[in-house]
Amino acid sequence: MMNKLRVEVCYTPSDYSYFKNDFEIVVVIDVLRATSAICAAFENGVKSIIPVPTIEEALEYKKKGYLVGAERKGQIVDGFDFGNSPFSFMKDECKDKEIVLTTTNGTMSIEVSKEAENVVIGSFLNLKSLCDWLLKSNKNILCLCSGWQDKFNLEDTICGGAIASILIESNKYTSNEDSTIAAICLYKNAKTSPFGFLKASSHRRRLKNLNLNKDIKFCLTPNQTSVIPILKNGKLVKL
């Protein structure tokens, strides 16, 4: 029997150190909302996105005239034009632009994984096209969830579970980790109604308080785009 390739789900950026040497492709996932916004941005003609971990770096770019999105704890950071709502990246003024983005969790995952051979952006929005591409890659794949301030979160885990589930069903991939088994189980429980499944989740409660139900529904709707954002020389571009 041919040796199968591995796909695993890692729950937080801080757990990445336990996984990092075994995978040629890292799929960064931050469903609510960074990686969904990034997919929406490329679908809508943004040229590239520069992810930066700190507010300070984001401010430097803003001074130079860049469009800059900055989010912390679900809200737009004072002094910036927008945060990480996908709808902010779908405006005409974003088309063909290079945009800078810093967020609470998602840009942190990109930062910790940036030395990997390939870093791509995953979300429900590009689920099918991403999995089609991953299946053709012939590489070992790590789904890196962004979590919430280094704690486990549900929405990234079920997205990672969806990707792992699709790859394993192809019979080309297998997994060794309990975190992956659990993510797939959670995805299968959530599948018919992710919005309902996430009802009690901490992040949904957090965003609901900020009146962001429209964003949440958008971010949980699969296969809205075929773009696969990939990190090249510190910038996210369309594959």
Place this chain on the structure above:
Amino acid sequence: MMNKLRVEVCYTPSDYSYFKNDFEIVVVIDVLRATSAICAAFENGVKSIIPVPTIEEALEYKKKGYLVGAERKGQIVDGFDFGNSPFSFMKDECKDKEIVLTTTNGTMSIEVSKEAENVVIGSFLNLKSLCDWLLKSNKNILCLCSGWQDKFNLEDTICGGAIASILIESNKYTSNEDSTIAAICLYKNAKTSPFGFLKASSHRRRLKNLNLNKDIKFCLTPNQTSVIPILKNGKLVKL
């Protein structure tokens, strides 16, 4: 409405730092097999258990004439009489004795949480009696899973999910964390057949290779004892 108490599930000792200040009771869980063995030991008349994090400390106690269990990676450490199989603690020679124990994961969880107000030992073996006691405690409760070398594992998570589920159903407790929602969901999926649910889990594969299916079945059988081991001055004793 009365403010509810909190119960949460933390997946690994290394995540404990994100949780530790909010909980008066820590329930340490290492289903396969340390905390199951500790419960079995007290059920069978062991007087006390001294958990130690390192092999070196365990050796010091052995030189002084103590009975010492030492396990690493599922196997008995060379030079020690037994590891962490529950059956090793159920022998006549253990009755009324003070026993020393070091294990890969479980004693590490006790080590990181030892400054908590109360540290008790949880497993499927004492599930019902432990939950009855927790429900009367009027304290906030953290279920601290031991994981496998600081990674998430399934068996501890479903045990934590069982405890959280029972406490929340009482209506006295609530949870804020996605890790707890997921643990409860996984427990509900595993409930009718934990042995089957864990079939693919990494630890079951690991122990199966060591011919330990009998241990696994024993550790997954709930409510075999009413003992609640509790940490007092560095020793585990019967509450």
